[in-house]
Each structure stands twice: as C-alpha cells, then as structure tokens.
Amino acid sequence: MDQASPSVNSSTPVISPCGDWTLYEHRVVTSTNLLAANLPAWTALRADTQTAGRGRFQRTWISDQGGLWLSAVVPLSGADLEHRILPLAAGLAVCNALQELGLRLCRLRWPNDVMIRDRKLAGLLIDQFVPSLAVIGIGLNVANQPETLDSTLKRHTTRLADLLTEPPGLPALTALILRHLRKLVLELRHDGAPNLLLRINELWGPASEVELDLDGTVRRGLFSGVDAEARLRLWDEAGRPALYEAHQVRHLTEI
Helix, strand or coil, X not given: CECCCCCCCECCCEEEEXXXXXXXXXXXXXXXXHHHHHCCCCEEEEEEEECCCECHHHCEXXXXXXXEEEEEEEECCCCHHHHHHHHHHHHHHHHHHHHXXXXXXXXEECXXXXXECCEEEEEEEEEEEECCEEEEEEEECCCCCXXXXXXXXXXXXXXXXXXXXXXXXXXXXXXXXXXXXXXXXXXXXXXXXXXXXXXXXXXXXXCEEEEEXXXXXXXXXXXXXXXXXXXXXXXXXXXXXXXXXXXXXXXEEEC
C-alpha cells in the first residue's frame, strides 16, 4: 500500500453525520486521501475538487468540479490477506452501489478500476498511514468532464451523467457508496475473504488476454481473476499459471 506525507492545505470543512459515518466536506483540497490521514475509523472526507489527486504509483488523477472525490477511513487488521483484498472489496462496494442505481454492466479492471464496458467510470487508491487504519480513496466521474483537462482521456472515460437519465446528487451518492463500503468491510472482518472473492471474481467479466507491465518487464497471458490469496492469476501461452500481487504490476492493459 502506498505511503505518503499527510501534509496538505485544505478548506474549512463542514462536518455532519452520514449514516454510520462522520463526513467532512471541503470545497478544495490537494488530496482527500492525504487530508484523511489523521482521521479515525468510520470517518469520510469529500471534496468538490482536488488540485493534486493521486492514482497508483503517484499517477495524476483529474478531479474537476462535478465528480465524487471521496476518502473513507476503515479499521484494518494486520492480516496480509485483508491488505490484499481491501482494494478489490472497495471496488465490489462501488459496483454494488452502482448496480443499486441500475447500472448492470458495471465491471472491475484489476486491481482498482471500475468500468462500464471499455470505459473507466471510477478508480480507487488505498493508503495506509498508521498500522490499524486504511484510507480508501474513491474517484467517480459524475457530471465532471475530465477529458477537457486531459485530452488523452477522451473515449477512455465515462460518467454517471452519460449513463443515467437522472444521476443522484453528490450527497446521495456519497451516502450510498459509504453504506455499501461499510457493509463489505464489516463482512470481510467478520466472515473472512472466501465469499467476497467469489463475488469479486464475477465482476471481471470473461477471461481475457492482458499485458502486464512489471516495472519494465512485460508479461502477456490470459487473466482469469484472482486466487484465494487475492493475487492476480495469469495463464501464459503454454497454459502455465503465474500469480502476481498488486505492488508487482505497474499497469494492466486489456488487449
């Protein structure tokens, strides 16, 4: 999981209950994950915009007005499997929330993207600043237009405004996602990983050919979901399996 400095400038928040969560809402922050670094469990933080939104391996995340930029702080045990499955469980929570809105074509792209067909709707970033807590960052395109700030995103992203006749407002969407996220985090802690992994593996879609960038080394094969330890499972052309953890893979490209 990524480590980063929690030093960040922010606007003065509005603090309110949001179901079983305490929600901090800001107008502008650099990064919601960094600002949430010192918050307690079951606290969430939302911003109208981020000026330095982050993806995996410190990639830039466009966070313009009209999108959902949300970080949620959850309790975390010391179990390695819980660390590995948490990004996948968070993706499952987002998909469950979107399915409740009627988006049945929602799927996951390993390890942290939420897709509608071949276009990215949302992404996730897990940070751990203290041993017993994880910060789950969620960026979801709602009515924003990221392609106007980065032309390379054109035809690669989608948003709720393009998919739903009447997308929910940001407050309702925040409450919906936090409800599903809390439910799955508690299920993971109380019931373990096996059932969650079965449901996660249903969200990848059919087995597909992919290319992995292993920090300069490229591997191609058939992606067939994750194993019982939440590791990516890749079958090469000779039918031999290989397993990879998220930190080993800088990028996965669907071919």
